Amino acid sequence: MDCLFCKIISGEVPAEVVREGERTLAFRDINPQAPVHVLVVPKDHHPNFAALSADPEVLAELAAEAGRVAEDEGVAESGYRVIFNTGAGAGQTVFHVHAHVLGGRGLNWPPG
Template identity: 70%
Template sequence: MADQRDPDCLFCKIVTGDIPATVVRETERTLAFRDIKPQAPTHVLVIPKDHYPNAATLAAADAELTAAVLSEAAGVAADEHIAESGYRLIFNTGAAAGQTVFHAHVHVLGGEQFHEGLV
C-alpha cells in the first residue's frame, strides 16, 4: 500500500501537515511526534507515513517499514535520553486493546519507573 493516505485519518493529516504536531524525528518513511496526552514524561508516537490500520496489517504488508518504525522508536529513546534507563514500546492493535487512531503506531514511553505488571 505504498504512498497511500487516508483523507479521514488523523495521523495521515499530521503526515501531510494539515494538522500540527511536535515532530521529534522524521525520515522518508516514518514520523515521530509527541503525544498530545502523555502518559509518561517521555511519550512519543512513531508512525509509518503510509497508512496501515494497525501494527498487524503493517507487519503483514511491509516488513522493511515495520523494522524502520522500530528502529526509529529506538532512535527516539536515544534522543530523549531514556535508552539507558529503559523504555516501553507499545502497539495497541484493535479497539479492544485501546487503539483509538486506526493508523499503525508505536508509543515510546519512558522517563519514569514503570510497574512490573507487564513482563
C-alpha cells in the same frame, strides 16, 4: 480518508515533531502517559500492527526509529517501553498503526 495521523503527516494538523525519516514520522503524544511519550508512525497508512506485518521493511524502520527516539530523549539507558495497541479492545483510538515510546519514569508490569 479522515485519518488524524495522515493529516499530521501531510502537515494539515500540527504536531510537535521530534524525528522524521524517509518513511516515518515521530511526534509527541498530546496526552502523555509518561515524561517521554512519543508516537512513531509510518508515513503510509496501515490501520494497525497486523496490517503493518505485511510490510516488514517499514516495521523494521519503525523499530529503529523508536530506538533513536529513546536515544534522543535520553531514556535509552534508563529504560523505555515500545507499545503497539491493535484494535479498540487493546486501546487503539487512531486507526493508523503507531508505536508508543514511553520512558522517563518507572513503568510497572503488567501494564494497565
